[in-house]
Amino acid sequence: MGDGQATALRPGVPYDRATLYARGAWRTFTGPALGEIAFPLGGIGTGTVSLGGRGQLVDWEIFNRPGKGVVLPYSFFALWARAEGEAPVARVLEARLQPPYRGGFGLPTATVSGLPRLREATFSGSYPFARVAFRDERLPVTVSLEAFNPFIPLNDRDSGLPVALFLWTLENQREVPVEATLAASLLNAAGYDGQAALQNRRHPLFGQNLNEWVAQPVGPATLMGLRMTTRKYEATDARFGSLALATPWPHVTGKLRWERAGWWDDVQSFWDDFAADGRLEGPAEPEPSPDGETDVGTLGLVVRLEPGQRVTLPVVLAWHFPNLYNYWNREEAVRGKRLGNWYATQWPDAWAVATYVAEHLERLERETRLFHETLTTSTVPAVVLDAVSSQASIMRTTTCLRTEDGRFHAFEGCHDRAGCCPMNCTHVWNYEQAVAFLFPQLERTMRETDFGHNTLPTGHMAFRTLLPLVGATWQFHPAADGQMGCVLKLYREWKLSGDTEFLRRLWPAARRALEFAWRHWDPDRDGVMEGQQHNTYDIEFYGPNPMTGAFYLGALRAAEEMARALGEEELAATYRAVFEKGWRRLDRELWNGEYYVQDPGEQASQRYQFGPGCLSDQLLGQWFAAVVGLGYLLPPERVRAALTAIFRYNWRPSLEEHASCQRTYALNDEAGLLLCTWPRGGRPPYPFPYADEVWTGIEYQVAAHLIYEGLVDEGLAIVKSVRDRYDGVKRNPWDEVECGHHYARAMSSWSLLLALSGFAYDGPAQAMGFAPRLAAAGGGLAPDGSGGEAAALDAGGSGAGAGQPGSGAFASFWSTGSAWGLYRQESLDAAGGRSRGLQVSLEVRYGQLELRRFGCGWPAAWRPSPWTAAEARLLQPGEPPQPLAVTVVPGDDGPPAVGVTAGPERLPGVVFAGPLRLQAGDRLELELEL
Amino acid sequence: MGDGQATALRPGVPYDRATLYARGAWRTFTGPALGEIAFPLGGIGTGTVSLGGRGQLVDWEIFNRPGKGVVLPYSFFALWARAEGEAPVARVLEARLQPPYRGGFGLPTATVSGLPRLREATFSGSYPFARVAFRDERLPVTVSLEAFNPFIPLNDRDSGLPVALFLWTLENQREVPVEATLAASLLNAAGYDGQAALQNRRHPLFGQNLNEWVAQPVGPATLMGLRMTTRKYEATDARFGSLALATPWPHVTGKLRWERAGWWDDVQSFWDDFAADGRLEGPAEPEPSPDGETDVGTLGLVVRLEPGQRVTLPVVLAWHFPNLYNYWNREEAVRGKRLGNWYATQWPDAWAVATYVAEHLERLERETRLFHETLTTSTVPAVVLDAVSSQASIMRTTTCLRTEDGRFHAFEGCHDRAGCCPMNCTHVWNYEQAVAFLFPQLERTMRETDFGHNTLPTGHMAFRTLLPLVGATWQFHPAADGQMGCVLKLYREWKLSGDTEFLRRLWPAARRALEFAWRHWDPDRDGVMEGQQHNTYDIEFYGPNPMTGAFYLGALRAAEEMARALGEEELAATYRAVFEKGWRRLDRELWNGEYYVQDPGEQASQRYQFGPGCLSDQLLGQWFAAVVGLGYLLPPERVRAALTAIFRYNWRPSLEEHASCQRTYALNDEAGLLLCTWPRGGRPPYPFPYADEVWTGIEYQVAAHLIYEGLVDEGLAIVKSVRDRYDGVKRNPWDEVECGHHYARAMSSWSLLLALSGFAYDGPAQAMGFAPRLAAAGGGLAPDGSGGEAAALDAGGSGAGAGQPGSGAFASFWSTGSAWGLYRQESLDAAGGRSRGLQVSLEVRYGQLELRRFGCGWPAAWRPSPWTAAEARLLQPGEPPQPLAVTVVPGDDGPPAVGVTAGPERLPGVVFAGPLRLQAGDRLELELEL
Numbered sequence A, B: 001m002g003d004g005q006a007t008a009l010r011p012g013v014p015y016d017r018a019t020l021y022a023r024g025a026w027r028t029f030t031g032p033a034l035g036e037i038a039f040p041l042g043g044i045g046t047g048t049v050s051l052g053g054r055g056q057l058v059d060w061e062i063f064n065r066p067g068k069g070v071v072l073p074y075s076f077f078a079l080w081a082r083a084e085g086e087a088p089v090a091r092v093l094e095a096r097l098q099p100p101y102r103g104g105f106g107l108p109t110a111t112v113s114g115l116p117r118l119r120e121a122t123f124s125g126s127y128p129f130a131r132v133a134f135r136d137e138r139l140p141v142t143v144s145l146e147a148f149n150p151f152i153p154l155n156d157r158d159s160g161l162p163v164a165l166f167l168w169t170l171e172n173q174r175e176v177p178v179e180a181t182l183a184a185s186l187l188n189a190a191g192y193d194g195q196a197a198l199q200n201r202r203h204p205l206f207g208q209n210l211n212e213w214v215a216q217p218v219g220p221a222t223l224m225g226l227r228m229t230t231r232k233y234e235a236t237d238a239r240f241g242s243l244a245l246a247t248p249w250p251h252v253t254g255k256l257r258w259e260r261a262g263w264w265d266d267v268q269s270f271w272d273d274f275a276a277d278g279r280l281e282g283p284a285e286p287e288p289s290p291d292g293e294t295d296v297g298t299l300g301l302v303v304r305l306e307p308g309q310r311v312t313l314p315v316v317l318a319w320h321f322p323n324l325y326n327y328w329n330r331e332e333a334v335r336g337k338r339l340g341n342w343y344a345t346q347w348p349d350a351w352a353v354a355t356y357v358a359e360h361l362e363r364l365e366r367e368t369r370l371f372h373e374t375l376t377t378s379t380v381p382a383v384v385l386d387a388v389s390s391q392a393s394i395m396r397t398t399t400c401l402r403t404e405d406g407r408f409h410a411f412e413g414c415h416d417r418a419g420c421c422p423m424n425c426t427h428v429w430n431y432e433q434a435v436a437f438l439f440p441q442l443e444r445t446m447r448e449t450d451f452g453h454n455t456l457p458t459g460h461m462a463f464r465t466l467l468p469l470v471g472a473t474w475q476f477h478p479a480a481d482g483q484m485g486c487v488l489k490l491y492r493e494w495k496l497s498g499d500t501e502f503l504r505r506l507w508p509a510a511r512r513a514l515e516f517a518w519r520h521w522d523p524d525r526d527g528v529m530e531g532q533q534h535n536t537y538d539i540e541f542y543g544p545n546p547m548t549g550a551f552y553l554g555a556l557r558a559a560e561e562m563a564r565a566l567g568e569e570e571l572a573a574t575y576r577a578v579f580e581k582g583w584r585r586l587d588r589e590l591w592n593g594e595y596y597v598q599d600p601g602e603q604a605s606q607r608y609q610f611g612p613g614c615l616s617d618q619l620l621g622q623w624f625a626a627v628v629g630l631g632y633l634l635p636p637e638r639v640r641a642a643l644t645a646i647f648r649y650n651w652r653p654s655l656e657e658h659a660s661c662q663r664t665y666a667l668n669d670e671a672g673l674l675l676c677t678w679p680r681g682g683r684p685p686y687p688f689p690y691a692d693e694v695w696t697g698i699e700y701q702v703a704a705h706l707i708y709e710g711l712v713d714e715g716l717a718i719v720k721s722v723r724d725r726y727d728g729v730k731r732n733p734w735d736e737v738e739c740g741h742h743y744a745r746a747m748s749s750w751s752l753l754l755a756l757s758g759f760a761y762d763g764p765a766q767a768m769g770f771a772p773r774l775a776a777a778g779g780g781l782a783p784d785g786s787g788g789e790a791a792a793l794d795a796g797g798s799g800a801g802a803g804q805p806g807s808g809a810f811a812s813f814w815s816t817g818s819a820w821g822l823y824r825q826e827s828l829d830a831a832g833g834r835s836r837g838l839q840v841s842l843e844v845r846y847g848q849l850e851l852r853r854f855g856c857g858w859p860a861a862w863r864p865s866p867w868t869a870a871e872a873r874l875l876q877p878g879e880p881p882q883p884l885a886v887t888v889v890p891g892d893d894g895p896p897a898v899g900v901t902a903g904p905e906r907l908p909g910v911v912f913a914g915p916l917r918l919q920a921g922d923r924l925e926l927e928l929e930l
Helices: A002-006 A265-277 A350-359 A361-377 A382-396 A434-438 A440-452 A480-497 A500-520 A546-565 A569-590 A616-627 A636-650 A696-708 A712-725 A744-757 B002-006 B265-277 B350-359 B361-377 B382-396 B434-438 B440-452 B480-497 B500-520 B546-565 B569-590 B620-627 B636-650 B696-708 B712-725 B744-757
Strands: A027-030 A038-041 A048-052 A057-061 A076-083 A089-092 A120-126 A129-135 A141-148 A163-172 A178-187 A209-218 A221-230 A242-247 A252-255 A296-305 A310-320 A400-402 A408-410 A532-534 A540-542 A760-762 A767-770 A774-777 A789-792 A809-815 A819-829 A835-856 A869-875 A882-884 A886-889 A909-919 A923-929 B027-030 B038-041 B048-052 B057-061 B076-083 B089-092 B120-126 B129-135 B141-148 B163-172 B178-187 B209-218 B221-230 B242-247 B252-255 B296-305 B310-320 B400-402 B408-410 B532-534 B540-542 B760-762 B767-770 B774-777 B789-792 B809-815 B819-829 B835-856 B869-875 B882-884 B886-889 B909-919 B923-929
Touching: A027 A382, A038 A057, A038 A141, A038 A382, A048 A163, A076 A141, A076 A163, A076 A265, A089 A265, A120 A382, A129 A361, A163 A178, A163 A296, A163 A350, A178 A242, A178 A265, A178 A310, A209 A350, A221 A296, A221 A350, A242 A296, A242 A350, A265 A296, A296 A310, A310 A350, A350 A361, A361 A382, A361 A809, A361 A819, A361 A835, A382 A400, A382 A434, A382 A696, A382 A712, A382 A744, A408 A440, A434 A440, A434 A480, A434 A744, A440 A480, A440 A500, A480 A500, A480 A532, A480 A546, A480 A616, A480 A760, A500 A546, A546 A569, A546 A616, A616 A636, A616 A696, A616 A744, A636 A696, A636 A712, A696 A712, A696 A744, A712 A744, A744 A809, A767 A809, A869 A886, A869 A909, A882 A909, A909 A923, B027 B382, B038 B057, B038 B141, B038 B382, B048 B163, B076 B141, B076 B163, B076 B265, B089 B265, B120 B382, B129 B361, B163 B178, B163 B296, B163 B350, B178 B242, B178 B265, B178 B310, B209 B350, B221 B296, B221 B350, B242 B296, B242 B350, B265 B296, B296 B310, B310 B350, B350 B361, B361 B382, B361 B809, B361 B819, B361 B835, B382 B400, B382 B434, B382 B696, B382 B712, B382 B744, B408 B440, B434 B440, B434 B480, B434 B744, B440 B480, B440 B500, B480 B500, B480 B532, B480 B546, B480 B620, B480 B760, B500 B546, B546 B569, B546 B620, B620 B696, B620 B744, B636 B696, B636 B712, B696 B712, B696 B744, B712 B744, B744 B809, B767 B809, B869 B886, B869 B909, B882 B909, B909 B923
Parallel strands: A767 A835, B767 B835
Antiparallel strands: A027 A120, A038 A048, A048 A057, A076 A089, A076 A178, A120 A129, A129 A141, A141 A163, A163 A310, A178 A296, A209 A221, A221 A242, A242 A310, A252 A296, A400 A408, A532 A540, A760 A767, A774 A789, A809 A819, A819 A835, A835 A909, A835 A923, A869 A882, A869 A923, A886 A909, B027 B120, B038 B048, B048 B057, B076 B089, B076 B178, B120 B129, B129 B141, B141 B163, B163 B310, B178 B296, B209 B221, B221 B242, B242 B310, B252 B296, B400 B408, B532 B540, B760 B767, B774 B789, B809 B819, B819 B835, B835 B909, B835 B923, B869 B882, B869 B923, B886 B909
16 A cells, blocks of 8 residues: 555554565675574485585485584685686685684684685575575676575475575676686585584594596586495485586586595695695595595586676585484384385486486576565565475475385474474474475475374374384374364365365364363363363363363364265264364453463362463464465454454563573563463462473464464564574574474464465365455565555555555465465556456466366455456467466355355456466456455 | 883784773673673682672582583572561672573573572682672662682691682662562582583482581681581492581571472472572471482571671581592593592581681681782782783682692693693693792692602603502603703792701602703703603694793703702703703704794605794793793893794784684684794794694783893783683683693693792792882882872883883782782982982791892892992881891892892892891881982
8 A cells, every 4th residue: 555654663663664564585695694504505305515604515404304503524616716827716606704703722724714714705595595695796797696495385396305506606806817727626515414513524524535536427517526325324224315516617627535654744734735726636536435534525526717707607416314313213023124215216426416416407596586576576575485485495404204105293392312202293283384384295205104104003103103003003192282283284285275085085084083172171061161171381281271272173173174074974964063162152251351361170189271361373273274274264354353362461572681491492572472471460379381481483383373364464473483583693584493404383374475465275166366465555566676565455454444455465385285376466457546456367386286266355344345347468488478267256155254264256357258368378368346 | 110101012912001990999880791700719629619799609619520511400698688667689790691591491490590699790810809890779788799718828638628718798778678588599509520511400310318407616606507418328439428507607597408399380489488588498308309309408697787887697508529530531550549638638528618618717717818919919910810810710620629638730631521632741830930939838748749640760751640649650752841840849849948857858759850851852862852742732842942941941951950969060060061062053043034944954844843943932941031030041132032023923913814724712703922933934834733723821821921021012912812711702811722621731821920020939049039020100109009100111211211210109919938929119219319229028928938039130120239328127026127237239230131030139139147037027128228
């Protein structure tokens, strides 16, 4: 809205509009903010190596386990350059080291701390791309780096490559030619266990390491590089593996292995050789390393640049450590068992990975950029793009695994050197939406595990998974929230995929899971859980409470829909009946006038309850229902009021006065959302653990839910405060922690995009729709633009124009189980500045989509049939626009109400004459008139 | 000199005079500079706990091993305060936590990270005192802390107390009375091994921990507190021990043990209890903790403050872990053997330590402040006081030990969790001067070990020590510099103590050590070492070189003097003859016109030589000779020229272009002194390891040597650059690292004070003298003053006033084997601004001193007998001034020359009629007329 910019934000939102709604795809860091950055590079289930803020490689986590702080000695990039007539310069391609300079032995030699570096760097990140622009006027060239790993939603194979790609760009700044060598050095780490502290080439783990030069034709070019293997370990050993360092660049120099010498003579002789003339000498013949040591190899890319010339030098770093073993469980049945990595079933070794990447480099890069460009074209605030994209990285960190059988699994998060809280924890995975929406085929494998493996005949769901899937299940009492969440997730996977056979296969187990609830949590089937309810706070709630309660209601509603789709009408009616009793009782007994509370009843003296507290997660199940289009589980006005209360009471603009004896994720004058507060008193002496903590996964969940309810300012304030905490100075923007690094719960951030776009999809019905909560003012759609501001559409606004579609443009990435692309809408302006409707464009950029119905609307402007007429066209590459016959259809009648599904069918829109098939590159255009 | 302030500094010194010569006893830190501070609190051979910059307790190293980063959970100070009519506040007494906020699980609960803290703090350090001034206007009181451990030179017992003393000062800032409780909480860590990562009260190491309340009469007062013991371990177990937390403050509250409960309920219930009313409740009866957990106890000091009232609340933290075992050697004879701690022979447990401290608190504090006040009254630049005092702390860190037999031993430095490079390494201990001058009785035990244990019948000295001293010696080839250094150190201990019997006892071994040199390093006895010379760079030099060469010359000269004193005139003459040949050949063959080089001869192809390089340590032996008054070993003009070259070539104002493949102790735009450079080329491809490094121990040595040579600007520039590197942001000012934390070599900094004061002492001859290299301009002698500036006396200056004594005042701490005190001199101004002589005061503040001769002079103003007349008085407390009969005596004739001892006898001064005995409190006053 044009006047939105001048409108004050809601009370309690301590930002100005320009800050909160600022746009931009790239988040940039410099100076001290480079300090904490570690940007993960790697594929799904491959582990990662991270790019530090200064351009250094950190956290080598490619050895089948987390490795925070793991250093691979002597693995770095360096530049030699000589402008004609000048002395050469040689530099490590990193910005200068930053204080503090800790360590009892000075800064380590393993990271060549004493070699000269570049003065300054600016790091820009927009996952999956990282860029580092270096500044040092003493160099005759400018240097910048772009690093990434292919990330193509729906393409899990190409998004699961064990590789990091580095594109180095040099540009000659002199009036004379410049000769340069870009050198990549790498330790042959085959044999490394990912844990030992390596200080140099020497370690008992090493020996029989072999570096070889390989020149491999790839199309018309040749891939040149180093193949690094080990002969010390058998092919099934956990430490067995290989590395590859390669380039398709035609002019190379190199050192097959650094001098095998004592003290620091290895690195000294390398550096002296390199610094002298940028050409490297060394032995040509491969020779395994002696026992107790390995080799370092260097690949140099040689270039001559004319004045002003610019060139991009690609370096491929690939790895292959095929033997994932279960090191984390104590259970006899699985402990120490081999799981394998799925990627190793696709490529036999690291060199094969490098070759595959080189062969497909153009496409991998193009499709990854297409995703990135599509996502960042979304006209949502920069903080949302940052939250959404940065935390999507979690699925590619060591938090997640992909085992040889192709299934996707995940820890909750990571210790520094081991996964934390194995595996597939159902209640933590309640929050995540990124895998579900970007790689739904992988998410479905988790449902296969949930319902195909972990659901006992009694319906008790083991809420953690023992791997490998040899029949043993994890022994513990079930998690009420996790178990109910699984039913909702099954519903989501079904809707997103449209795969009713998938649903049919897993449905009996889901039904058992609900029957278990009827025996253990709701024996009187009044739709309200009671008794001991284990949950995501790792304790048991007793008595009716909104958190497990709303999850249960959501599961009942989802089950009703699924049962109906499978023809089990009677069962559907039973679920419905329980639901109807449930929401009424919950609403009646737990509403305190502002929000929902817990009634522990006779168990009030039990520790770890919240009683009359305001729980941030109280409507978690309702949020999930919003994401999957299940509509309201509780009265809409109560939902909105409760969210308002959560924001008012639990979100603190400063935590300076907050006193917590628990873990600390936000502090001092940082802002954050507390898990629970007691605004009316009544805090138990020992409230549930974590009550005083701040979890980003919940913050995103609540923020998205606020946005769904039109409380966009509040939602964005929460998002901004999270991202401000992860600012590079204080924390790593690509590693949100909770019970471990890269904590899975933070992938709830994907729901921010879903909420802002009001995305609705029903795969079985082939229906899609959007109901954006935001319109861009000024209409700027450039992904990199910092100018355009966005304004919230006030769902409850009373102003004449509030909630009217049409003012400004909106765009958003969207994805389903078969396709992803870009949605845009823009006002059709009439004379006098009033809108006469919407110009809509739905572009499929990847995959394929079949549509029977398409809808557009605002929840705030809810009313039947705002569209009076519609025109539709199909645009296909190289074809003339093709008019489509459509029928305008109204949305569902009346205001939102409890128990009414809120999928795309509820939006007013159009129905196509027949199923409309859109391939990648196709675009649907619609003009909808008011 | 008055005009000194306007004089430009020497070329190459990139500081202004005001910066370089600024005065001040306390170094202050705030904001980010608090980050790296860890100020060690503990006695000699007791281990330490450190006070962090924010006021927090860090690095618990009291468990017989280093413990960088070791946290004792729930051990912290807190304040509750309530101004009448206001709400109470409760705060952890620390400044706010500072970024980065790392860790996969947020900030830890063990350090109560989530409890509110104070807004800001300023940390001031002046070893052995640390002060923290807090600022937070939300508190009704101001809060400040002074922490220390008794440090009284010559009193090794009271300087070896296993205790940390905390004096908390509160001042009421309100117009109404304020009630307050200062609470000290402490984990009963008896049973802890100093290594395990503790996260809370629970660990398998714990169990049977017992907290008891003790009320012990101490004089008219009562020492109240917590005695913390364990019943789980036998009295000889390494983990056996006790802690005490006590106060003589009469009004206390407390919690014998926090609630033994799950999750964080222990800390939650403590905090809730404390925050409510500042009074603590809990069980009264002691009860051992269950297996696998220990208890936390809290001692609260209760006070009521009237408006404006100020009170100081003392807290004593004592520990007692008697069973030091050898965990560091692999040698069968000593591995795992018990050594014991000397302190445990003096006090039976921690409570006894606390009682002793309470009984003697007034004296311990007074005498420690007396030392501090005396040292900081020295009119030397602040950077020197900082370097001198901060590094004196090393002798009280875990780098050093005092075993049950009373001997003092030392690692070179510390790993994070273990000592590094055991034990008594002779070549590293060549640099140290602080123990030798402050606790010479302890230093002498090292000579007992060197010559009484480690010198084989062949004269081969094991340059490391195996403990316990069961007869086994360390097997390795000898260190040329270390072995010669030991002879020089024996000379120093003899001179400082005046104990010729001590010398006589060790002399035969020292003589064997030189005979060994004649067989192995100088078989032709030409006074120049050749062949394989192992040294402090951990490699072997070959052929003549100035570093081991000058040490050898120094040893020969020292041996000559010692042999003569013991009546072995013939042997003395032999040493002298070899010396005379030696210095001439060294000077002839190794002088390259600017500095001394190495001539590896036929071994030039050996790696790790320096050949034509400029070695910072080239005159290390000459520096030692200057410290002990042995005079010149090489021609004075060459010494000065070589030092000039070292400064010019090896000291870099910025290391940004420096390329080192070795360890990194200084980087980016920091300044530092490289160990070696090759200004004329000829750098070997593989120079000795460390050549490209920067070591503070060598920087101080070279700086002091420059000052001895009158190159004061240069010397101070080096000192300033070191201290600037250790600035709290980048590194901890109280932990200079080299091969480990608290690296012993850095105690060479004590020689800065010796050099600036030109202190000379000859115990056997009962002669003392001063020849300051510095005069204070403006005469300000206040230790805390920041105003007074000092000016170097230019030894080579040609100006009329240069080198003239008398302009300005000078004061310095001094110490001998039996006494310490303050020396002052001031000009006796005549009409016309010219000086007519010196007013001198020598005050004994501790111990006793016998003097037969006292001298004053400047090396630059060297000339026979500047004094024409003298008046002397003895001032004793309560007595009238007592005139003393003195005879004016000239200094030695002529300018300084090779081979001439430069002790106090060389200074012009006075001889007393008979031995003058000065007790603590006595003062000698002299007026010396030109």
